[in-house]
Amino acid sequence: MATSQSTMDFILDQLDPADDIRTRKMFGEYALYCDGKVVGFVCDDTLFLKITEAGKKFVGDYYQEGCAWEGAKPSMVIDGDRIEERGWLRELISITAASLPYSKK
Secondary structure (H helix, E strand, C coil): CCCCHHHHHHHHHHHCCCCCEEEEEECCEEEEEECCEEEEEEECCEEEECCCHHHHHHHHHHCCEEECCCCCCEEEEECHHHHCCHHHHHHHHHHHHHHCCCCCC
């Protein structure tokens, strides 16, 4: 099942006006970028963020793992209640982006 446009609109609304957030549609799902880095994916209407030590520490008791698709590396699953907390979500995205290296060209 592909991610609905309404889910993406909601997530992007929660992140607005966060710095340099963009998405790219891929096979009915979405990659989420921050500062030019892929920080996660939205698949089947679920937000998956790349796992970083700083991100794990920040989410604390809310930490859950899952895979965005079969065969994918494990990611942090961010539930709907956490997505609704705009400031918390923005900070987690920023922490995740700051912890990831830039892609090699």
